[in-house]
Every structure is written in structure tokens, then in C-alpha cells.
Amino acid sequence: xxxxxxVAHGFGVALAPVNLLYCFVGVFIGTLVGVLPGIxxxxxxxxxxxxxxxxxxxxxxxxxAGIYYGSMYGGSxxxxxxxxxxxxxxxxxxxxxxxxxxxxRAGPALGIAAFGSFIAGTFALVALMLVAPKLxxxxxxxxxxxxxxxxxxxxxxxxxLTQGSMAKALLMxxxxxxxxxxxxxxxxxxxxLTFGRLELMDGIGLVPxxxxxxxxxEVLLNxxxxxxxxxxxxxxxxxxxxxxxxxxSAGPVGRGTILGFFLGILPGGGAVVASxxxxxxxxxxxxxxxxxxxxxxxxxAGPESANNAAAGGAFIPLMxxxxxxxxxxxxxxxxxxxxxxxxxxxxxxxxxxxxxGIVASMYIGNLMLLVLNLPMIGMWVQLLKLPxxxxxxxxxxxxxxxxxxxxxxxxxxxxxxAFGVIGYFMRxxxxxxxxxVLAFVxxxxxxxxxxxxxxxxxxxxxxxFTRPISAVCLALALVLLIxxxxxxxxxxxxxxxxDEGA
Amino acid sequence: xxxDSNVKVRLNNSELWGGLIGLGLGIFVVQSGLKxxxxxxxxxGPGFVLFYAGILICAFAATIMIAxxxxxxxxxxxxxxxxxxxxxxxxxxxxTAFAFALDSLGFLLAAIPLTLLLMRLIDxxxxxxxxxxxxxxxxxxxxxxxxxxxxxxxxxxxxxx
Numbered sequence: 322x323x324x325x326x327x328v329a330h331g332f333g334v335a336l337a338p339v340n341l342l343y344c345f346v347g348v349f350i351g352t353l354v355g356v357l358p359g360i361x362x363x364x365x366x367x368x369x370x371x372x373x374x375x376x377x378x379x380x381x382x383x384x385x386a387g388i389y390y391g392s393m394y395g396g397s398x399x400x401x402x403x404x405x406x407x408x409x410x411x412x413x414x415x416x417x418x419x420x421x422x423x424x425x426r427a428g429p430a431l432g433i434a435a436f437g438s439f440i441a442g443t444f445a446l447v448a449l450m451l452v453a454p455k456l457x458x459x460x461x462x463x464x465x466x467x468x469x470x471x472x473x474x475x476x477x478x479x480x481x482l483t484q485g486s487m488a489k490a491l492l493m494x495x496x497x498x499x500x501x502x503x504x505x506x507x508x509x510x511x512x513x514l515t516f517g518r519l520e521l522m523d524g525i526g527l528v529p530x531x532x533x534x535x536x537x538x539e540v541l542l543n544x545x546x547x548x549x550x551x552x553x554x555x556x557x558x559x560x561x562x563x564x565x566x567x568x569x570s571a572g573p574v575g576r577g578t579i580l581g582f583f584l585g586i587l588p589g590g591g592a593v594v595a596s597x598x599x600x601x602x603x604x605x606x607x608x609x610x611x612x613x614x615x616x617x618x619x620x621x622a623g624p625e626s627a628n629n630a631a632a633g634g635a636f637i638p639l640m641x642x643x644x645x646x647x648x649x650x651x652x653x654x655x656x657x658x659x660x661x662x663x664x665x666x667x668x669x670x671x672x673x674x675x676x677x678g679i680v681a682s683m684y685i686g687n688l689m690l691l692v693l694n695l696p697m698i699g700m701w702v703q704l705l706k707l708p709x710x711x712x713x714x715x716x717x718x719x720x721x722x723x724x725x726x727x728x729x730x731x732x733x734x735x736x737x738x739a740f741g742v743i744g745y746f747m748r749x750x751x752x753x754x755x756x757x758v759l760a761f762v763x764x765x766x767x768x769x770x771x772x773x774x775x776x777x778x779x780x781x782x783x784x785x786f787t788r789p790i791s792a793v794c795l796a797l798a799l800v801l802l803i804x805x806x807x808x809x810x811x812x813x814x815x816x817x818x819x820d821e822g823a
Numbered sequence: 824x825x826x827d828s829n830v831k832v833r834l835n836n837s838e839l840w841g842g843l844i845g846l847g848l849g850i851f852v853v854q855s856g857l858k859x860x861x862x863x864x865x866x867x868g869p870g871f872v873l874f875y876a877g878i879l880i881c882a883f884a885a886t887i888m889i890a891x892x893x894x895x896x897x898x899x900x901x902x903x904x905x906x907x908x909x910x911x912x913x914x915x916x917x918x919t920a921f922a923f924a925l926d927s928l929g930f931l932l933a934a935i936p937l938t939l940l941l942m943r944l945i946d947x948x949x950x951x952x953x954x955x956x957x958x959x960x961x962x963x964x965x966x967x968x969x970x971x972x973x974x975x976x977x978x979x980x981x982x983x984x
Contacts, residue, residue, distance in 0.1 A: 488890070492845050492883035498876050499852050506859075506869035513869055514855055537918070544914055544945050545906040710948050714941035715960060717918070718934060722964055726974050731926055738918045745911060749902050750841045768872040780864035 324450060331677025335685055340380055340678065347384035348686045351391020352693050355411070356399050356701045357712065362392035364536040364716075366652045367528045368723035370659070378660035379675055383682040385656045389649050390442060390632045390683065393592060394690045397434035397625050398701050401427060410592035410628040413600045417613060417620030424616050432560040433570050433618055434625040435694045441578040441626035442687040445633020448582055449640075450680055453669065457641040460666035465773035466784045470794035471644055472763045472770070476756065477798040478587060479647070482594055483753045487805050490756045493747075497757035500525060501764025508772065520732040527655045528727040530761060531648070533740025534747075534754040536720045540713050541745040560695050566618050573603050573623035581627030585634025591647040592628035592635070599627035633683070639664050640676060644763070648755050651762035838887060838896030845884030852877030913944050929979025934961035 334340060354365040366388050373381025396411030401418035414434065421430040463471075480490035503514045504524030515521040562570065580602065581595035603623040604613045613620050638646045643665030645651040657664050662672065669676045694701075724737045744754055760767075778784035786792050855870070856877055862868025890896070917940050924933040939957035942948040948956075968974040 486887065486890075488883045488886040489841075492880060492887065495876050495880045495883065496845075496848065499873060499880070502873055502876075509869050511859065511869045513859055513873065541911040541914055544910040545908065547907075547946070708946075708948075710942065710946035711952070711956065713945070714938045714957075717914075717941060718938055718961060718964070721921075721934070722968065722976070725930075725976060726968065729974070731977055734925060735922050738922050741918070742915055745915075750837055752841065771872065772867045775864060775867055780866075782864075 324454075327454075327673060327677045328450065328681065330673060331679075331681035332684075334379055334674050334678030335383070335681035339376070340383055340682060341685070343376065343380040343384040344387050344682045344686050345689055347387020348391035348394075348689050348693065350384075351388040351393075352395035352398075352690065352701065353704070354388065355392035355395020355397075356704055357707075361535065361539075362389050363531060363648055363652065364539070364720070365392070366649065366656075367531045367536070367727075368719055370528055370652065370656060370723075370727055372726075373656050374659060378657070378662055379678045381660065382653065382656050382675070382679055383686075385653055386636075386679060386683060387686045389653070390629060390686065391690055391693075393625075393629045393632050394435065394438050394694050395701070396628075397438070397621070398431065398694065398698065399705060401430045401434065401621070402702060403705055410596050410631075411625075412593070413596045413624045414621055416600070417615070417617050420614070420616035421618065421621065426616065428559040429562040429566050429618065430621050431698060432695065433562045433566060433574075433622045435560075435691060436562070437570065437574045437577065437622045437626040438629040438694075439687055439691050440574055441581060441630035442633055442690075443684065444578045445582050445585070445630045446680060446683050446687070449633055449636055453637055453641050453676070456637065457666045457669045460642050463642070463666070463790070464788070465770040465777065466788050466791045467794075468642075468644070469767060469770040469774055470785060470791040470798075471642065472767045474794040474798045475638075475644060475646060476760055476763060476767075477801050479759055480756050481801045481804070483756055485751045485753065489752050493752055493754070494756040494760040497760025498764035498767060500530070500757070501761040502768060507765065507769055520730065524765075525736060525761075526724075526728055526733055527652070527762065529724045529733040529737035530740050531652065531758055532720045532724050533737040533742075534744035534758060536716065537737060537741025538744030538748055538754070540716055541741065542748055543709065543713060560698070562618070569618050570622035572606075573599070573619040574626045576602060576606075577623035577626035578630045581630030582634040584627070585631030585646070586637045587646065591649070592631040595627040595631035596624035599623040636679075640668065641666060643668075644766075645759070648758045651759055654762065835898040835900070836891050836896045837899050837902055838891035840899075842884045842886075842888030842891055845887065846881055849877050849880030849882075849884055852880055910945050914941065917941060917944070925977055925979075927980050929981060930976035931961060931965055932979060932981065934965075 335344065350365055350369065351362065354362060366385055369384065369388065373385060393410055397414050397418065400411040400414035401422050404415050404419040418430045418434065421427065476494050480487060480494050483490040483493075499514075501524070503521055505512055505522055512522060577595075577599040580599055581592070584595040584598060585591060600613075600620060600623060603619045604610050607613065607617070607619060609617075635646050635650050638644045639650045639654060643654070643663060645654045654664060662668065662675070720737065721734055724733050725731065727733065747754060774784050775782075784791075785795055852873055854877075856872075856874030857870060859870030859873060860868040861871050861874050917937055921933050921937045935957055938961060939953055942953040942957060943950075947953075965976055968976060
């Protein structure tokens with residue numbers, strides 16, 4: 322009964338005209354960046370982070386969330402029609418989606434992607450509503466040791482799932498922690514690694530780091546090659562999948578939804594892992610696995626449902642524990658912080674309007690996305706024809722403006738350019754930026770909780786191993802760290818490892 | 824393969840250089856942590872986490888270097904094989920010039936040539952399209968931010984914008 326009252330309250334907040342407008346702008350921009358290759362939800366959210374300052378916290382966060390789940394919808398359009406993933410979570414949709422389009426079945430592919438996304442998105446929201454308040458009430462008893470261990474586990478999971486060498490991913494995570502510690506020490510107020518520059522006293526901003534590592538670096542990588550697009554030009558008809566399509570897709574949508582939701586909750590997991598895992602699962606369960614890669618609708622329905630369910634699930638650790646499970650949620654945490662809010666176990670009780678308003682807006686946003694992605698598909702197809710040589714200078718210009726607006730400081734523009742160049746070389750040398758960014762956000766919290774735990778326990782490291790939740794998290798982290806040394810686990814890791822790019 | 828060419832291959836190993844940079848960074852972080860004071864385990868100081876993070880950076884960088892020396896790794900040349908490497912260099916040069924010009928020229932006077940250069944130097948957009956876009960988009964963004972959102976972009980010493 323309480324939940325229903327809260328949902329009604331949430332709809333009251335979400336249906337306020339200004340919040341509806343922000344929700345629409347968010348899902349529209351999300352679809353746009355999902356459709357456009359070369360700019361992903363991370364870049365778009367960092368670009369728009371300063372804009373959220375002008376409205377209420379509800380409006381800003383509703384818009385940011387809309388960009389995230391909107392990009393999951395939009396990404397499939399580019400994958401199916403152009404065979405280029407609009408964003409990382411749609412990589413796997415290219416495989417069968419584009420084949421379906423080539424066989425003249427672009428409509429059903431787009432249709433099942435949108436309906437699957439809608440079903441999964443709605444399920445994830447219901448689960449979020451039911452799980453988040455319960456988890457928040459449990460999380461109240463978490464102490465610094467539990468928080469430290471959970472964050473350490475999150476970082477280890479992300480490094481485990483990052484493509485390429487695990488040593489490189491761990492190196493990136495450690496560098497991220499160090500970068501996050503730049504500025505005044507939170508306990509002694511002593512400046513650290515500031516090199517006497519006043520601009521560094523408050524630390525490096527998240528926006529210039531993310532925009533540099535993901536936005537500028539992505540553009541630099543894209544300019545290296547001529548981007549050729551194999552756009553399906555035939556008119557798209559019959560977006561509604563037929564009876565056989567539904568029959569084949571029902572199982573993958575259901576399994577993808579549940580798998581995606583749980584992978585979304587896991588620290589370090591997210592939409593990209595979910596889509597790959599769902600594809601692998603469907604191929605394994607299929608009686609005719611040889612159809613995969615040649616236009617099997619299950620290869621579109623499963624991953625597209627999984628990535629949307631994961632997008633919803635990822636809100637749980639952020640809202641209930643205040644721990645972002647991935648880079649996108651780290652940006653959303655940034656949006657909360659700029660409004661003076663701290664997500665965590667007390668947020669749902671202290672700010673019910675905010676939490677339930679965001680949840681309700683996601684229902685509305687999912688409906689808006691269905692309309693944006695089905696009847697208006699033609700508009701997105703036209704947009705896909707925009708040449709990259711016109712698009713990329715504009716992306717650079719928008720990133721510069723976005724970074725400057727986030728702090729009104731030219732120094733941040735320099736930081737962004739520097740991180741853009743660093744990010745480019747990192748990617749060329751096989752170092753993924755995602756662990757660095759997550760560690761950058763978690764670094765100060767990680768340090769704070771570690772120092773608090775040691776002070777509270779009077780220097781007894783046993784505090785991390787005697788408290789059950791902390792001990793389980795550290796044990797899991799240890800398994801994942803040692804795991805890749807075993808050949809069988811290493812092979813498994815290589816199968817699920819992913820590129821968490823923009 | 825002669826001993827000389829063996830050394831050559833090793834020196835051109837991108838993994839080795841990546842590890843070396845990491846090691847250098849790790850040593851610097853360890854030193855910074857020591858300078859800031861580690862404190863004790865009962866009361867960790869401001870350099871405590873930095874010091875241990877530095878140690879971990881050194882350890883992971885050393886692992887990468889050992890793997891590079893024992894298993895080999897891709898050369899710099901192979902990393903940029905078939906890539907138009909000059910294009911990102913041009914973009915980086917344009918961005919660096921823009922960064923230097925931003926404070927003195929202001930946003931508008933620095934952004935218009937930046938956009939035009941990026942449109943013409945990478946995969947050339949025809950002049951009739953590149954010029955209007957390069958003027959209208961920065962000017963439009965500047966106007967929108969100033970008029971609609973009240974955000975003042977840098978106007979430089981000349982005060983345009």
C-alpha cells in the first residue's frame with residue numbers, strides 16, 4: 322500500500338509540466354546520441370551536466386536519467402540500419418539486426434528492439450520500486466568497512482570485465498584513485514598533488530576528465546579512419562513483428578530482462594555486459610544456433626531487452642548505497658552532488674519526492690521512447706545521413722562549451738584537452754578509460770572510508786574481514802583478482818570482456 | 824635474428840613503454856605520498872592512500888613490463904598500421920592552438936577558426952558549407968548561452984563576445 326502511495330506521489334512530481342519537458346528533452350537527446358555513432362551517453366550526460374544546474378534537482382536528474390535509457394533505445398537503430406553501434410551496449414545488436422535489415426526485415430528488427438526495450442525497461446522500474454526501498458533500509462547499518470569493501474569489489478568487477486589485460490585495467494583503476502585524491506585532503510585539509518595551482522585545490526572536475534577521455538579521445542580515434550556507412554535505404558515498413566517473431570522473441574525478451582536487471586545491479590556491471598551475456602545465453606539455448614549471425618530475431622530481442630533492464634537495475638546501487646556501479650551512474654552521482662544531494666540509504670526517506678519522481682518519470686520516459694522510436698523512425702534514419710566530417714567539429718565545439726559551462730573556468734578546458742590526448746594514446750595502447758573514471762569518482766570515498774575504518778578499529782585490519790558483508794565483498798574481489806591466473810577462468814573472462822567505450 | 828635486431832624489436836615494443844610510463848608515474852606517486860606523511864595505521868595521514876596506490880601502480884606497471892619482455896608485444900608501428908595518424912595529430916594541434924588562444928582572443932574569435940580548420944583539414948567539407956557552419960554554430964551557441972542561460976563565455980582581451 323505504501324508503495325502505491327509513493328508511486329502516486331512520484332507521478333505527481335513527474336507529471337509536472339516542467340519535469341515532463343525535461344523528461345522529453347532527456348529521452349530525445351538520449352535517442353539522438355544513441356543514433357549518432359561517435360557520441361555516447363557518457364559524453365552527452367557530461368555535456369549536459371551544467372544545464373541541470375539551472376532547474377530543480379528533480380528536473381535535472383530526470384533529464385540525465387532520460388539520456389541514459391534513451392540512448393539504449395537509440396543505439397539499436399544505428400546498429401540495425403547502418404551496422405555501426407550507436408553506443409557500446411548496441412554492439413551485439415549489429416550482428417543479427419543488420420542481417421535482418423539486409424533481408425528486408427528492418428521493420429520487425431526495429432520493432433522488436435523497441436518493444437523488448439519497453440518491456441524490459443518497465444520490468445526494471447517495477448523491480449527498482451520494490452527492491453530499492455528494502456535495500457536502503459538494510460544499507461542504513463552499513464559502516465565504513467562495508468562501503469570500502471563494496472567499492473573495492475565494484476572496481477575489481479569492472480577491471481575484470483574490461484577488455485584486454487587485467488594488469489592494465491588495474492593500473493588504470495589505481496591511477497584513477499590517485500587523480501581523485503588531487504586537491505585538499507578531506508581530513509587534514511592539506512593540499513595534495515596540486516603543484517601550487519589554485520585551480521587544483523578543489524581537485525580535478527569529473528566533467529573535463531570524462532569529456533576528454535570519452536568525447537575528445539573518441540573523436541581523435543574516429544578521425545583516423547574514413548567512416549563508411551552501409552545505410553539501409555529501403556523504405557521501412559511493418560514495424561510490428563508478426564506472430565512468429567513474437568513467439569521466437571518472447572523467451573529472449575523475458576530472459577534478457579531478468580539477466581540484464583541483475584547484471585545492472587552488480588557493481589562494475591552494466592548495459593554492455595548485459596547485452597553480450599544475453600546474446601551468448603540465447604545462442605547457447607537455441608536449438609538452431611547456426612542462425613545466429615544470419616538474422617535471428619532472438620539475437621536482437623535478448624540483448625536489447627537486457628541492456629534496457631540493466632540501465633534500470635544500475636540505479637539500485639546508486640540510489641540505495643550511494644555507490645555508482647558504472648561510469649554513467651558516476652555522472653549521475655555528479656548531478657546529485659551539484660545539487661547538494663547525497664544518494665544513499667537515507668535519500669529515499671529524506672527525499673521521497675525526488676526518488677519516486679525519478680522512478681515515475683522513467684515510466685513516462687519509456688512510453689515517450691516507444692513513440693519516438695517507432696512512428697518517428699524516419700527522422701532518425703535521415704539523421705544517420707549526416708556526414709561525420711561535419712559532425713565531429715561540432716562535437717568538439719559542444720564539448721568545449723559544456724566543459725567551460727560546468728565551472729566557468731578556462732582551466733577545465735585545458736584539462737579536457739589534455740585528457741583527450743591522454744585518452745587517445747591510452748586507447749591506442751590498449752588501456753581502457755572506464756576503470757580510471759569509476760576509480761576517479763570512487764577514489765575520495767574509498768580513501769575516506771578506509772581511513773575512517775582504520776581510525777574506528779584503532780588500526781585493526783580485521784575490521785574488513787570480521788564484518789560479514791565486508792568479508793564477502795573482499796572474498797569475491799579476491800576470487801576475481803586471482804581468477805584470471807587460472808586458464809579456464811581466463812578464457813571465460815576473455816569471452817565476456819568488453820569495451821565500455823562511450 | 825641478430826642480437827641487434829632483437830634489441831630493436833624490444834625497444835619498439837609499445838607494451839614496454841606503456842609499462843615504463845606507468846612505473847615512472849607510480850614512483851612519483853609513492854614519493855608524493857611519503858612527502859605528505861603516511862601517518863600510522865591507527866591514524867592514517869594524507870599520504871597513506873597515495874603511497875599504497877603508488878606501490879600498486881608500480882606493481883601493475885612492472886607486471887606489464889615483464890609480460891612485454893617475456894612475451895613480446897605489438898610495436899608502435901603496428902598500433903598505427905592503416906590508420907591516418909596525421910589526422911588526430913592535426914586535431915590535437917588545432918585544440919592546443921585553441922587552448923592558447925582562448926584566454927586572449929575569447930571564445931568567439933578562437934572557436935570560429937577552430938571549427939573551420941577542423942572542417943577543412945580532416946575530411947574537407949566544401950567551403951560553401953564549412954564557412955557558414957563555422958560562423959553560425961559558435962555564434963549561435965554563444966548567443967544562446969548568453970541570452971537564454973546567462974552564461975558568459977570567455978571574451979578575451981579584445982572583449983568580443
